[in-house]
Amino acid sequence: MQRSIARFIIKPVLLIMLLTQHGFAEEGIFFKRHSIYQVDSINNVYLVSAQIDFQLTPYLEQALMNGVVLKTGIYFGLGEHRNWWWNKTDSLSSINYQLKYHALSRHFLLTRNDTNENWNYRSLSTALRNMGHIVNYKLPGLSMNTLDGNHYLFMGVRLSPSTLRLPLKIQSLFSDQYSLSSEVISWPLQ
Template sequence: MPILSTLLCFFCLWWPISVSADEFGVVVKSAEMKLQGDNYVLAADVDYQLSMRAKEALENGIPLYWIVQLKVLQHRDMLWNKTLVEDSIRYKIQYHALLNMYRIKNEHTSEVTNFSTLTAALDSMSKVRDFSVIDKAALAPDQQYFAAVKVKLDRDSLPLPLRPTAYVSPQWFLSSAWYVWSLTN
């Protein structure tokens, strides 16, 4: 059974690293909806801590894609929550060897920013601002609403050979949990 043994070896190989390595992962530290005119816009702060392996990949020119997922849910007593909005922003972070720069591209706005350090790049990416989410009129005043934000590393966009590893190695488990908060009008 080569596949099983391969996977097993794989785990054995990676487990100690994942245990001994520094804290890594992505956490949504805070998020809120602000009213801007007639629209609710998202303002969220995310803390990106890349694992050794992810940093290594990035430094070797492999682009990492991050998806900030957003949901607005309407609470219903008898039924399951109704999803009003489901949207996402996709960021691409890539290292440019020639310029020795980190480049972040917001695929939502096609905005490209260059940074000379990784920390600066991640700092820039950690602030999600002015993301128009929902029209104020869409929310009824007597209803209860929730918003949820999650930041996910898009593993399916990794180079193919890396994907099987990424699916099983904790080094690549970089997505955050859902950050849920109640919306108040």
């Protein structure tokens, strides 16, 4: 008797808790995990792996569903710490994607621009998960003087509509509703 009462009370409470947590998911771009490995010490070459979680704003999701192409740039760079001024940064590489919704087939089309690879997905969550899945991405070789303890590698992500009209371009500078940026992850070089 007590088990059945507990089952009727606990199950609905747990269900309500799960639904409210899902409904209040934070919007933005988040790194679930990230790692870097040096694979060639002679040429100073690194491999980067990461899982990036994309939580679109309602504006961006609605724009995608209405035919606006979303572009994503995952960028990698080399930084140098400076004591007297801002850190020096140089761009190393980037992975660029375009995400479209095809209304007739009800598929999400994901294109990687640097390799011209294309994928079709039935759900937006699957397309976003695969867009954020980076496995052993090879960075260009670095010079050996970057191992002085003053340099670091960094990675960040930006997502925005490919076309924004003029008022929204100005508003996108001050609001995360129209475009998203992640935190910047960095790894020291030694």
